[in-house]
Amino acid sequence: MRAAATMTRFVDGHAVELLEGGGAYFPALEAAFDAALHEIHLQAYIFADDPAGRLVADALVRAAARGVAVHVLVDGFGGRTMPQPLRARLRAGGVDLLFFRPDVTVFDFQRSRLRRLHHKIAAVDGVLGFVGGINVIDDMHTPGHTPPRWDYAVQVRGPLTAEILRLARQSWDTVARTYLHRRWPPWRSLPGALPPPAIEPGAPRAGAIRAAFVIRDTLRHRCDIEDAYLQAIALADREILIANAYFLPGVEFRRALVDAARRGVRVTILLQARVEYVLMRHASRALYRQLLDAGVHIFEYHQSFMHAKVAVIDGEWATVGSSNIDPLSLLLAREANVFVRDAVFAAGLMSSLQRAMDAGARPVVASGFRHGLAGRIAGWACYGIVRVLLGWAGYGARKDYL
Numbered sequence: 001m002r003a004a005a006t007m008t009r010f011v012d013g014h015a016v017e018l019l020e021g022g023g024a025y026f027p028a029l030e031a032a033f034d035a036a037l038h039e040i041h042l043q044a045y046i047f048a049d050d051p052a053g054r055l056v057a058d059a060l061v062r063a064a065a066r067g068v069a070v071h072v073l074v075d076g077f078g079g080r081t082m083p084q085p086l087r088a089r090l091r092a093g094g095v096d097l098l099f100f101r102p103d104v105t106v107f108d109f110q111r112s113r114l115r116r117l118h119h120k121i122a123a124v125d126g127v128l129g130f131v132g133g134i135n136v137i138d139d140m141h142t143p144g145h146t147p148p149r150w151d152y153a154v155q156v157r158g159p160l161t162a163e164i165l166r167l168a169r170q171s172w173d174t175v176a177r178t179y180l181h182r183r184w185p186p187w188r189s190l191p192g193a194l195p196p197p198a199i200e201p202g203a204p205r206a207g208a209i210r211a212a213f214v215i216r217d218t219l220r221h222r223c224d225i226e227d228a229y230l231q232a233i234a235l236a237d238r239e240i241l242i243a244n245a246y247f248l249p250g251v252e253f254r255r256a257l258v259d260a261a262r263r264g265v266r267v268t269i270l271l272q273a274r275v276e277y278v279l280m281r282h283a284s285r286a287l288y289r290q291l292l293d294a295g296v297h298i299f300e301y302h303q304s305f306m307h308a309k310v311a312v313i314d315g316e317w318a319t320v321g322s323s324n325i326d327p328l329s330l331l332l333a334r335e336a337n338v339f340v341r342d343a344v345f346a347a348g349l350m351s352s353l354q355r356a357m358d359a360g361a362r363p364v365v366a367s368g369f370r371h372g373l374a375g376r377i378a379g380w381a382c383y384g385i386v387r388v389l390l391g392w393a394g395y396g397a398r399k400d401y402l
Contacts, residue, residue, distance in 0.1 A: 014209040016207070018345065020352055033056075038069065038137055039066060042056070043120070045078035046074070046078045046079060046135035047135070052339050071172050075100045076117075081097055083087040115333065119215070120153070120322050123161065125309065129160065133309045139224060145304070149304070154340075156211065158211070161368065191395050192302065212339040213336070213339075214338075225330065225337050230253065239268075241353060257294075261295040270353065273300065282381075297368065299364065301360055309324055319337050322335045
């Protein structure tokens with residue numbers, strides 16, 4: 001059984017800007033890197049050699065040339081296709097580049113291969129942070145799918161920037177310890193650079209928004225993101241809208257959505273229609289019937305490739321981050337989300353989601369969602385395979401999940 005949930009700790013004093021897609025995210029990232037004075041950390045699952053990747057790489061190299069200590073951490077599996085010329089260019093330009101668990105291949109069957117660095121964060125001088133679901137990859141780069149990629153991030157100023165920097169440093173430190181040739185501390189300044197800023201809990205206020213930075217890791221924060229969702233769903237009294245690219249919730253999460261719908265809350269789940277991973281797609285659809293019969297509204301987004309991981313509840317609670325509602329994110333990967341309590345921010349995210357739904361989403365109608373025998377067998381077989389994989393990965397004891 002899992003431990004009792006920890007209440008999400010919201011902190012006053014933030015300015016949080018919603019960034020929709022790479023068209024908003026990458027220029028904001030470039031501007032932040034160009035203004036950096038001391039220290040930059042950028043961490044992502046993918047760093048592609050495309051227009052977005054080259055724009056970000058150029059900004060990182062420019063910062064390093066000014067004497068800023070620049071550190072880039074990329075997941076070893078997601079970043080395995082990062083070309084050598086791009087890696088060499090960053091390193092030659094003074095950027096420290098490392099890979100999280102790099103010794104993994106498609107045919108690696110070790111359980112640890114599933115424990116990936118999936119968060120997408122940036123920390124600049126301890127005063128500015130970025131959190132979301134957007135990798136360093138161009139929105140139009142969607143092999144096998146219709147572009148553009150639809151995703152979100154946030155730019156944060158205020159006390160939480162110290163927590164974002166702390167996570168960035170800890171992640172870097174963990175990986176750097178496996179590289180014995182590294183010098184310490186791993187965020188050392190380059191010659192002529194100013195000393196890095198100190199992390200202080202009392203970072204200056206930057207606005208009126210209450211926000212929380214919540215992570216998932218394999219130690220002290222194994223269930224924090226899921227718990228934050230469950231707390232908000234349990235307290236909802238009007239409307240829940242969850243938009244998530246990969247959706248395979250556990251028993252407790254499904255029960256929370258069903259309970260909310262039955263007490264009169266309008267519960268809407270927006271999922272991608274494009275098939276990327278066949279196993280997860282069929283396993284996810286095996287759960288539709290239970291949710292639809294309880295009155296949950298399910299929409300599938302057909303217009304392009306949806307990669308979002310966001311939610312809005314009761315018009316004043318919202319989250320943007322990297323965590324899907326599936327076993328890989330909630331049980332295995334390192335994730336990071338920002339949770340916000342602010343009506344104006346929530347309204348902006350809800351408006352963006354509603355526009356996307358109006359333009360490219362179709363409802364899954366309960367009366368029409370009746371698979372034949374072959375479809376039901378395929379769905380539950382995939383669901384069963386996912387359960388077996390969770391047991392193999394060391395999470396068989398989490399019987400409350402699937």
